[in-house]
Amino acid sequence: MKHSVIKCEGIEKTYGSGDSAVLAIKKADFEIYSGETVALLGPSGSGKTTLITMIGCITEPSGGKLTLSGECVYDSGWTIPDTRKIRREKIGFIFQSHNLIPFLNVRENITLVPQMNGVGVNEANTKAVELLEYLGVGDKLEKMPSELSGGQSQRVAIARSLANNPQIILADEPTAALDSQRALSVMELLRSLAHEHDVAIIVVTHDERMLPLFDRILRVEDGVVLEMANS
Numbered sequence: 706m707k708h709s710v711i712k713c714e715g716i717e718k719t720y721g722s723g724d725s726a727v728l729a730i731k732k733a734d735f736e737i738y739s740g741e742t743v744a745l746l747g748p749s750g751s752g753k754t755t756l757i758t759m760i761g762c763i764t765e766p767s768g769g770k771l772t773l774s775g776e777c778v779y780d781s782g783w784t785i786p787d788t789r790k791i792r793r794e795k796i797g798f799i800f801q802s803h804n805l806i807p808f809l810n811v812r813e814n815i816t817l818v819p820q821m822n823g824v825g826v827n828e829a830n831t832k833a834v835e836l837l838e839y840l841g842v843g844d845k846l847e848k849m850p851s852e853l854s855g856g857q858s859q860r861v862a863i864a865r866s867l868a869n870n871p872q873i874i875l876a877d878e879p880t881a882a883l884d885s886q887r888a889l890s891v892m893e894l895l896r897s898l899a900h901e902h903d904v905a906i907i908v909v910t911h912d913e914r915m916l917p918l919f920d921r922i923l924r925v926e927d928g929v930v931l932e933m934a935n936s
């Protein structure tokens with residue numbers, strides 16, 4: 706059954722203060738459920754990165770309330786002692802450039818966070834193999850990031866984001882560096898992941914061709930978050 710994974714109530718963000726203050730996100734109210742894929746659209750500077758980094762407990766909001774999988778994490782201030790713990794346990798991040806650690810091989814890149822969370826080496830390795838196979842790059846386990854193509858790196862980055870069994874995946878233009886065929890297959894993969902594993906996925910994208918693959922579309926205009934009809 707669907708349950709609420711991300712709940713924003715009047716979440717907002719102002720950078721700076723006084724004359725130089727920038728109101729990057731104006732009181733946003735929305736809820737995202739397990740299994741949903743949500744596109745986050747909007748022009749450059751409209752506030753998309755600010756919004757997903759607040760949801761990812763990286764950027765501290767300036768006000769409102771944020772609840773992740775039923776746990777209130779921000780209510781006019783962080784309500785949890787360690788935001789890193791929430792990130793490690795609940796959230797997977799995928800960035801525009803894959804951000805793999807260059808001096809660790811694929812397996813080590815994927816097992817790093819689970820091991821920090823206390824998962825044993827063998828269990829973490831088994832999971833890494835499983836994920837890479839699921840993502841079609843099972844043969845890259847012992848390769849270094851420099852030996853992978855762009856599409857393969859992005860698949861490994863997706864495997865890494867899934868290694869801690871997150872309830873939420875936040876992706877900032879994950880397909881920007883890929884040609885349209887590979888971009889489409891990465892997006893299809895994310896979509897089936899959401900549906901099969903009940904993960905909520907938010908993807909910042911500028912690519913209109915991807916929109917039919919999303920369940921919902923949110924648009925940020927000048928800091929205002931709006932729900933759009935997905936036709």
Ligand SMILES: Nc1ncnc2c1ncn2[C@@H]1O[C@H](COP(=O)(O)OP(=O)(O)OP(=O)(O)O)[C@@H](O)[C@H]1O
Nearest residue numbers: 720721727729747748749750751752753754755756
């Ligand atoms: N650390 C910061 N300090 C001050 N202002 C900031 C900071 N980060 C972002 N801003 C401002 O907040 C607004 C929203 O920025 P944000 O990066 O969230 O937009 P975006 O929609 O992600 O843009 P893009 O598509 O170009 O990445 C912009 O006016 C930006 O200049």
